[in-house]
Amino acid sequence: MAIKKLSIAEVKIGMYVHSLDISWFQHPFLRNSFIISSEEDLAKLQKCGATYVYVDTERGLYNFETINQDYGRDLVSKWRLKGIDEGECAKLQDIVPRQEELKTSRKIYYQTRKILEDAYHRAARGKPINWNEIFKVADAAVESVFRNKDAFLSLGMIKNYDAYTFYHSLNVSCLCITVGRYLLFDKEDLIALGVGALLHDIGKVRIPAKIINKPGRLTEEEFSIIKKHPEYSQEILSRCPHIRWDSIHLAYQHHERFDGSGYPLGLKGFRINQFALIAAIADVFDAMTSDRPYRSAMSPAVAMARMLEQGERDFCFSYLLKFIQCLGIYPIGTVVELDSRQIGIVTEINHLNLERPIILA
Numbered sequence: 001m002a003i004k005k006l007s008i009a010e011v012k013i014g015m016y017v018h019s020l021d022i023s024w025f026q027h028p029f030l031r032n033s034f035i036i037s038s039e040e041d042l043a044k045l046q047k048c049g050a051t052y053v054y055v056d057t058e059r060g061l062y063n064f065e066t067i068n069q070d071y072g073r074d075l076v077s078k079w080r081l082k083g084i085d086e087g088e089c090a091k092l093q094d095i096v097p098r099q100e101e102l103k104t105s106r107k108i109y110y111q112t113r114k115i116l117e118d119a120y121h122r123a124a125r126g127k128p129i130n131w132n133e134i135f136k137v138a139d140a141a142v143e144s145v146f147r148n149k150d151a152f153l154s155l156g157m158i159k160n161y162d163a164y165t166f167y168h169s170l171n172v173s174c175l176c177i178t179v180g181r182y183l184l185f186d187k188e189d190l191i192a193l194g195v196g197a198l199l200h201d202i203g204k205v206r207i208p209a210k211i212i213n214k215p216g217r218l219t220e221e222e223f224s225i226i227k228k229h230p231e232y233s234q235e236i237l238s239r240c241p242h243i244r245w246d247s248i249h250l251a252y253q254h255h256e257r258f259d260g261s262g263y264p265l266g267l268k269g270f271r272i273n274q275f276a277l278i279a280a281i282a283d284v285f286d287a288m289t290s291d292r293p294y295r296s297a298m299s300p301a302v303a304m305a306r307m308l309e310q311g312e313r314d315f316c317f318s319y320l321l322k323f324i325q326c327l328g329i330y331p332i333g334t335v336v337e338l339d340s341r342q343i344g345i346v347t348e349i350n351h352l353n354l355e356r357p358i359i360l361a
């Protein structure tokens, strides 16, 4: 749990209030913990007499800006974005409703977080990784997306500035597995995709922390050191006796770009591994929507717009469109300003019509 203390003036719609600095008897909310889901909630909060609010940054939005509905509409028309057709949707039937599956997927998410931390610590000390644990959690995550295709999506938006590496790897993995599910990959492929995505950056344990966490612009020399991490990830993953080559390729090639401008090999187009093409999109999207030492997070819709602009150069465009179809223009949890000027939070994606998510206003 990542709790931040904010002054009442800093609080925004979409944030998850963990507690207030006044007692339950003094404020008008039913519970001490709740999501600020409307302007009315925000106004009540600002008038209730609390000076500080403790916000759980992992459960609600922390720093995303409100997106105007026009912005999403322009994006849809400019890029002719389409939802999933009904035939495709029929192949992706859920067995369990998202809210119900979310309880299980949240447990898997945090269990994976622990296992990932252990894997990083072991790799940093040159000790063997507990591969069985990694495969077990990837398998559990895949079972979850087969029960409900979207349960992991909202978890894939969790941000934690202090433990960025772990949450970034987890999120990339959640996003990759979900996109893979929408691409109708089988379970074995999804597990291989999830394992590779979880450990794609593990080679960073061999890069000095002062370079990884440097707030300013990297020098050419520092950047050439950072660029070695896919190679180190490949080396570490190759030690697993039963890992699939696809997972290793994902880790080695996740910084390759579709036009050949990436690294380490400068591979072009479909010479880049299919899993690495998917991971590149999830990797860039999660990095853009996270606070970094050198810049603040972008909202998902703005990140998608930027990625579409870079689309044909950097990414496999058809995978990028599929990625946007899965997440929607307004991913779950996005704060949208509606045409009525009301503010609402997206609670479900409408896969058939990207412009019309299900909103709690």
Ligand SMILES: [Fe+2]
Residues within 6 Å of the ligand: 200, 201, 229, 254, 255
């Ligand atoms: Fe990376």
